[in-house]
Amino acid sequence: MKIVIIDYGAGNIQSIIFALDRLGYTATLSDDPEVIRSADKVIFPGVGEASSAMKKLGQHGLEEVIPSLTQPVLGICLGMQLMCRYSEEGKTSGLGIFDVDVIRFSDDLKVPQIGWNQIRELKTPLFDQIPENGYIYLVHSYYAPLCEDTIAVTDYGLPYSSAVWKDNFWGVQFHPEKSSALGEQILKNFITL
Known part of the structure; x- marks a missing residue:
């Protein structure tokens, strides 16, 4: 099993590596399109600001590579947001x-949302063995509204997409690598998809 974590200088990479290691998996860090394309599973992490992260993807030639991937891809936090059409953060195309x-x-909410919150309305095998209203860890100021790709919902002032799925692409707004046993089960579910 070849797991590649996309390394474009905007990642919460070390904690993902540790979480996978606890599950018995070794991941490769790479910004090389050929290495990424050859992976069985791809993890697309992200921490930081959307427009600068998109520029970093462009510098590595990855803005064309990622949408063309055919294996399972998991976007985490900013990685999920960059997989969307557009972000108000930095007014950038995704x-x-x-x-x-x-x-x-x-502005009437405390931003960013930091800490533990619940996920509900869970769909797809990504959430096998995950209880409705289980707690996950989040840190974010921007969100994806509910849409036809929503597979998990979190409430913070309003319901929003805490996970999305389309074809071979999954995205989670929360940090599974920081979400204790529940998050590790979600990572395991992704690896075994």
Whole structure:
């Protein structure tokens, strides 16, 4: 099993490597399109600001590579947001995999949302053995609204997409690598898809 974590300088990479290691998997870090294309599973992490992250993807030639992948791909946090059509953060186009725009939480909420929250309305095998209303860890100021690709919902002032899925692409707004046993089960489910 060849697991590749996309390395484009905008990642929460070490904690993902540790989480996979605890599950018995070794991952390769790479920004090489051929290495990424040859993977069995691809993880697309991200922490930071959307427009600068998109520029980094462009510098590595990855803005065309990622949407063309045919194996299972998991976007985490900013990685998920960059897979959407557009982000208000930095007013940037995304990769257009998910047909939804990422928008900022309203000013009457404490932003960013930091800490534990619940996921519900779970769909697809990504959430096998995950209980409804289980707790996951989040840190974000922007969110993807509910859409036809939504496979998990979280409430913070309003319901939003905490996970999305289309074809071979999955995205989670939360950090499975920081979400304790429940998050590790989600990572395991992705690896065994």
